[in-house]
Structures are given as C-alpha cells and as structure tokens.
Amino acid sequence: MKIAILPGDGIGPEIVAEAVKVLERLRRDGLDVEWTHAPIGGAGYDAYGDPLPASTLALAKAADAILLGAVGAPKYDALPREKRPEQGLLRIRKELELFANLRPALVHDELAAASALKPERVAGLDLLIVRELTGDIYFGQPRGIRVNAAGEREGFDTMVYAEGEIRRIAHVAFQAARKRRKQVCSVDKANVLETSRLWREVVTAVGREYPDVALTHMYVDNAAMQLVRNPKQFDVILTGNMFGDILSDEASMLTGSIGMLPSASLDAHNKGLYEPVHGSAPDIAGQGVANPLATILSLAMLLRYSLGMEEAARRVERAVGAVLASGVRTADIAEPGVKPVSTAAMGDAVVAAL
Amino acid sequence: MKIAILPGDGIGPEIVAEAVKVLERLRRDGLDVEWTHAPIGGAGYDAYGDPLPASTLALAKAADAILLGAVGAPKYDALPREKRPEQGLLRIRKELELFANLRPALVHDELAAASALKPERVAGLDLLIVRELTGDIYFGQPRGIRVNAAGEREGFDTMVYAEGEIRRIAHVAFQAARKRRKQVCSVDKANVLETSRLWREVVTAVGREYPDVALTHMYVDNAAMQLVRNPKQFDVILTGNMFGDILSDEASMLTGSIGMLPSASLDAHNKGLYEPVHGSAPDIAGQGVANPLATILSLAMLLRYSLGMEEAARRVERAVGAVLASGVRTADIAEPGVKPVSTAAMGDAVVAAL
C-alpha cells in the first residue's frame, strides 16, 4: 500500500514527521506500507511555482491514500489567488473527487476541562460532521467581478448542487450514522435558498432508504446556535461545503482541543486524503511545540478507511489514548501546572506506547 | 411620531403586548408617540392570504419606525415558499431598504452564569454584529431549480454584492465602532469567494476614511471558531447577509440569554424595524411564559435610533436594568431555585420601574 505524504506549510512538516515515526514503527512490525513525500501549498509554490505541482498531483493519484499536514502562511498572502496555498488544497480535493469530508468533533474525557463550554455541556461529546467537499459555492460557475448595469463593480459567486451530488453525500452520512447513534441532522437554509430546497428534498428521499436512521432538518443559523447551546443533541450533521466549513470549525472549537481532531476527505472508492482539522498555525511554526496527535489520529483514520487496516488503526488510537491517560501533554492541551512536552516528545511517547 | 406595531406569530403578540404597555406609560408621561397594529407573517397570511399584506406594508412605509415581534409557526410549513411567514420579513426588509442589521450580543452581569460558555469567557461581553440585510445570496438573481446538461435537476443561487452596497454597510460599521471600542473585524471568505474578494477590497478602502478605527479581516470559518474561543476579542463584526445570519445567531447564543437581545434593521435615514433576536418560539406560544425584555429593549433602540428620543430610550433601559437587579426573572433566565414570573408580570415590573 502506498501513501503520499504532503507536509505542506507552517507546523505541517513538524507534525507530519511524528506521524511518519508511527508509520515507521508499524512497518518495522510488519505492516505492508510505503510512502513518498511531496510538496503542496506554499511549499509547492516555493519548489515549483505551483501550490499543487503536477508531480505532487501525480503522486497523490497513484497513491492509495494521502496524509496532509496543513497549508498556508502569511508570506504567501500577496500572491495572486491561483498561486496561494489554499488553492493546492481546493484543487487536490476537486481533482481526486474527494467529495466526502468527515470531521468528528470528539471530546476526550481527560481534556473536557479545556473546552470554552462548561464541562457538563461537552463531556462525552461525539459528533460527526459530514461535509460535501467538491461542490457548492466553492466551485460553482459563473463567478467573478464584473461591472453591473449601474456601472458599478460587483462580485458574484454561484451556489449550486445537482441531485446526484446531494444524493452521494447523503448516503455517506446515513451509512456513517448506521455505525453510530443512527441520527442524521441535515443542515440547510431552505427558507431562503433554492439550492437548499433541492438539498432538503433529495436528502429526505435518500433518508427513506434508511428507515433505521432518524432524519431531521435544521436551518444553518439555528444549527450554529444549537452547537453552542447543546452540542450533544447531534450525532451526524450532514451539510454542504460552505455551511460545513463554518459549522465544522465551530464544532471543533467546542471541544477545546482542536489539536486532537483528525479528518478524512474520501472519494467514492474510499481513497482519501487525511489531515488534522487545525491549520498551519504559522505563529508557532518551527518551535517544536505543536500537537502532533491530530495528525497521528488522521493516520489512524487513513489506515482504517483507505487501507482497510482496522487492527493497525486501533493500535494507533489505543496508543494515543494511553499517552493521554499517562498525562503527557503538548502546550495546547496542558492543564495549568502541567509542564508541556515538545512535538517530538509527544510523537516518541505515542511510538513507545504502540 | 408614528410606530407600526407588527406582533406576528407564536410568542410575538404576547411579548409585543408588554412593549406596548411600556409605550402607553411613556405616552402618559408626555412622550409624543402614536401607534397602529397590523399583521405580518403567518398572521398576515391568515388575515389576507399574504405574509406581508399591502395594508401592512403601507402602514410600515408611512410610520417613523416599526416594532416587530416574531414570525413563523409550524402550521405554515406546508405553504408554498412565497406564502410562508419568513417571506413577510424578507420582503419588508427589502421594500423598506433596511440594509443595516445591528445585532448586539451583550452579557448582563447578573445573567453571565446562564451562558453555555464558562463565565470568565463571557462576563462583560459586549459585541455588535453589523450584518448587511438586503443583498447577498438572499436576493441575488438568477436562482432556482433547473435541469443541467447531464439531465439532472440542480438548485442554484447567486451570491452578489455591488461596491455601493458594501460601502454603505461598511460606513455603518465604522460609525458604530467610533461610538464603541473603535475596532471593526470584517468577516468574509476571501480565500474562496470572488464576492468576498471585492468585499475585502471595498471595506479596506472605506476603512481608510476612519483612521481612528482599527480594521481587521477574518475568514468566516475562523470567526465561527473565535466566537467560541474568545468572543471578547471582538468589538464590531461587519459581515454580509448570509454569514451574518449564522454568526449573529451563534453570538447571541453565547450570551446564554437570547431572550434579552434586541436588534435594529435600519435604512439610510435611520428609519428602522426593531425586533427581538429570538424567534417566534411556537413551543411556548400562548403560555404567557416568554421573556418580553428583548422586545422592550428593541423598543428602547427604536426610541433612540429612529425617533431620536435618547432620554426615553435610557429610561426604558434603566428600568430593565432595575428589574433585573431586583431579581425578577422569566423562566428562560431564572437561576435554579428562582421562581419565574409570567410574561405579563415581567412587563408590569418594567412599567413599575419606569
């Protein structure tokens, strides 16, 4: 099995290095995996003048799965849009048809106190956001800046979803819910948007194929409120690309330990790109203080979903659990009074626990 | 001065009745105001088959200001879109060009404990969301459901902002910031959307006219996180209609007492529609338990911004403050062990404190 490793920018290289330590250990123990590194984002631009170099895309296409660190850094802010780091990410999602973004928001018991929310509101939180990732206003045409009839410039974008796009992501959500608490809450803005009207109709129709899963609908503004008020009411949240971008970041911050959250972006054949939910954190890049656990847990998801190596995935997750239980903490999750360890020390602790 | 009173649906009539008690008392004390009631939303549909009856629109146009309760109830859910209660609200905003929606999220010290967030994260919170209200994907054309080239149905909507629309709402935000802590955070998704690219450019240009106000920009996904992580970092948040819908609901829920939050929607001449931030709460409608304070505080905003009656506005706000300080609570804001009072009793308490 081949993995493409794309460290990216900011803290990306540091955290990915720790996940690679875990991979090395698993290979030594007999796991049949190999991997190759390639640049993406700002690193791709620096090496080849392109945030998604052709060689990186080719490697990703040939691989069975992709592990990504993070993209973006202030030094690329002045570049034209198509050269900026985010474009590397948006393009690889689109090129590989990674339409299903799975973002769990999970509170580890040991870390519940770190949440901005009162502990009783988040203890035991375990929700999964299923976000459509290759459609919506992110990619809809036409878009641009034009001069309108009044002679003024106007910026415009197109939100659009076809039935088939809605159907396939809805199936992902219902399938996921079947393995969990059997509830799907579909989030839209059907009281205002035509796209949402179709979204709701198609999701409802798909839902009839899953009579064992309870389907509800919620407006996006209400969902943003309910995530604060009572996040534990949710099991699986199904939503589009734009609303999913906003709600999944809100949900991940609720946990108080965004440095712990992995994500997967899958195509129709379980090939996927795996990355931590947090960003490239340029403010702490290069200092060796970032938390590598979200990346290591992303690797566990990669082993499970794309490589079908459930046992190895569990082994990694158990090791992370053991390390947390032993009290080892990076700065972002350290309780007051606990001396934080470095990125590398955290990676070493996970390898030791394997 | 003429006020149009639009109670609407659900708890709307109950909470508006308490604000009218306050108005009656102010008139008895010599304030030069008169008012007329008219139906909107579901009530408009019931009376005239239209969520914004022509007579209601005419009354609103002729008035100096409008006080609204809330619109919407499940019994209208099956109606075609254009007959549904929300359309009454969307149309009155558009017809009266109420482009500037001001939504404060304020934590009253006495109520900080009610927040889902830890008290230290929200105590003293005082932020203002300035949301554009008559543009964006809410009204952009074209929109609809069509059959695409592949023979599939697709839903589509157009996000669009012209320079002039961005400029006028930006001025509202900078002016508001001048009277506050002199910080504007403009929220967009300029790393993905063309509309946001123009938004950021125009807001930056307007910002140069306010050298005394600090302007920052934030992506909407990050803003949704930062509101949870550290809401007190914000003074004025400036954003478009769609992002503002989501973020303002999130922000209001942070306070823990959404039953306390007023809002204003203003045109270019300070004529405005005032309404509580909370909705029509059909689950508690008719029970006499709803909190009327958000509506009474909306009336205070109305007196201040549209009628120029600053002294009367302060008097109402002071009365609300005194009632809170005296420990009177409706169910939504009652601490455990405190016996809640009814909607009418809360209104009476405010009148008594005037």
Ligand SMILES: CC(C)[C@H](C(=O)O)[C@@H](O)C(=O)O
């Ligand atoms: C970097 C950006 C383009 C991206 C997105 O908006 O999808 C990010 O916010 C994410 O959620 O992965």
Ligand SMILES: CC(C)[C@H](C(=O)O)[C@@H](O)C(=O)O
């Ligand atoms: C009822 C709905 C159309 C409305 C909106 O989306 O603007 C509401 O959510 C609001 O924020 O006032």
